[in-house]
Amino acid sequence: MKKNIMDMNEHVIQTINLTKEYGELRAVDNVSLSIGRGEIFGLLGPNGAGKSTTIMMLTTLLKPSSGRAEICGYDVVKEPNKVRKSISVVFQDHTSDEWLTGWEYLRLHAGIYNSSEARIQELLILFNLKEWKDTPIKQYSSGMRRRLEIARGLVHHPEVLFLDEPTLGLDIQTRLKIWSYIESLSREEDVTIFLTTHYMEEADKLCDRIAIIDDGKIVAIGSSEELKSVLNSNLITVKVKNPGDMMQILSVLGMESEIQGNSIQIHTTNAGISEIYDVVRDMQNDVELFNVKKPTLDDVFIYYTGKEIRDEASEHRRHPLMRRGFI
Numbered sequence: 001m002k003k004n005i006m007d008m009n010e011h012v013i014q015t016i017n018l019t020k021e022y023g024e025l026r027a028v029d030n031v032s033l034s035i036g037r038g039e040i041f042g043l044l045g046p047n048g049a050g051k052s053t054t055i056m057m058l059t060t061l062l063k064p065s066s067g068r069a070e071i072c073g074y075d076v077v078k079e080p081n082k083v084r085k086s087i088s089v090v091f092q093d094h095t096s097d098e099w100l101t102g103w104e105y106l107r108l109h110a111g112i113y114n115s116s117e118a119r120i121q122e123l124l125i126l127f128n129l130k131e132w133k134d135t136p137i138k139q140y141s142s143g144m145r146r147r148l149e150i151a152r153g154l155v156h157h158p159e160v161l162f163l164d165e166p167t168l169g170l171d172i173q174t175r176l177k178i179w180s181y182i183e184s185l186s187r188e189e190d191v192t193i194f195l196t197t198h199y200m201e202e203a204d205k206l207c208d209r210i211a212i213i214d215d216g217k218i219v220a221i222g223s224s225e226e227l228k229s230v231l232n233s234n235l236i237t238v239k240v241k242n243p244g245d246m247m248q249i250l251s252v253l254g255m256e257s258e259i260q261g262n263s264i265q266i267h268t269t270n271a272g273i274s275e276i277y278d279v280v281r282d283m284q285n286d287v288e289l290f291n292v293k294k295p296t297l298d299d300v301f302i303y304y305t306g307k308e309i310r311d312e313a314s315e316h317r318r319h320p321l322m323r324r325g326f327i
C-alpha cells in the first residue's frame with residue numbers, strides 16, 4: 001500500500017513529556033513525539049540513551065514516572081489492553097523457540113491471537129520463509145530467525161510494530177536484507193513502524209523520520225535530509241589540471257581552500273555549492289573530479305551531543321592493541 005500524506009497526518013503515536021526514572025537516574029527525560037500512520041520512525045542513539053525504556057513504556061510493559069503516551073488514541077497507562085491489541089513488539093534479544101519449525105512457531109502465536117492460517121501463509125511469503133516453514137528454527141540462519149520474529153509480530157495485524165534494535169549483531173549483508181524486508185512490509189502492510197537503533201546507516205536508509213536521543217533527551221528530530229541540512233556544511237573536493245588558477249578564483253570569491261597535490265578541498269555552506277559549481281563549469285575540461293561530501297548522521301550526532309555515536313555504540317569494543325594489529 002502506498003503511503004499518503006493524509007494518513008501521515010493522523011498521529012498513531014503521541015507522547016507528551018514522557019519520563020522514566022530508575023531511582024536517581026532519569027533514563028527517559030521529557031520525550032514528546034508525534035508519529036503519523038504509515039511512518040517508519042527511528043529512535044537513534046548510543047547504548048544507554050533510553051531507547052528500550054521508551055519502547056517498554058509505549059508498549060505498556062513499563063509505567064512512566066511522569067508524562068503521557070497514547071497509541072492509536074489509547075492511553076498506555078489507563079487503557080493498556082486496548083493498546084496491546086493495536087501493537088506488537090519485537091525485542092532485541094528475543095530468541096525463537098528453537099525446537100519448533102517456522103510454521104509451528106507462527107501457528108502458536110496465531111493461535112494466541114485467533115489469526116488464520118491464511119495470514120501465516122501470507123507472512124511466510126512476505127518474509128521469504130515459505131520453503132523453510134517445516135525446518136526447525138535451530139537450523140535457521142540469524143537473518144532468517146530475525147525475519148521469523150518480525151513475522152511473528154505481525155500475525156494479528158497490529159497497527160503499530162515496535163522493533164527494538166532489529167538488526168543488532170547481524171552482519172552487514174544480513175542487515176541490508178532485513179532493511180529491505182522492513183521496507184516491503186511498510187509498503188504492503190498498513191503498519192506504522194517504530195524502531196530503535198544505534199546504527200546510523202539503518203536510521204539513514206530506512207526511516208522516514210529520525211529522533212536522535214542522548215541521555216534520555218531528544219536532541220533533534222526530522223528526516224535524515226532535514227537533520228543534515230541544519231549543519232549547512234559540506235566538503236567539496238575538486239581535482240584540476242591547474243590548481244593554482246582555481247585557488248585564485250576561490251580567493252577572489254572569498255572562499256578558503258586547501259590544496260593537496262592536484263586536489264583542492266573547500267568547506268562551504270549549502271549555498272556555496274552552486275557558486276563553486278559555477279566556477280568548475282567555467283573551467284570545463286581542466287576539471288578531473290568534482291565531489292561534494294554532504295554531512296552524515298554521524299556529523300549531526302556530533303553537532304548536537306559533542307560526541308560520536310560510534311565510540312559508545314560499538315558492540316565489539318576492541319582492545320587498543322588489537323586495533324593496531326598487535327594481538
Ligand SMILES: Nc1ncnc2c1ncn2[C@@H]1O[C@H](COP(=O)(O)OP(=O)(O)O)[C@@H](O)[C@H]1O
Binds near residue numbers: 047051
Ligand atoms: N531496570 C533498570 N533499572 C535501572 N536502570 C536501568 C534499568 N533499565 C535500564 N536502565 C538504565 O537506563 C538507561 C537507559 O537504558 P535503556 O533504555 O536500556 O537504553 P538503550 O536501549 O538506549 O541502550 C541506562 O543508563 C540503563 O543502564
Ligand SMILES: [Mg+2]
Binds near residue numbers: 051052164
Ligand atoms: Mg536497548
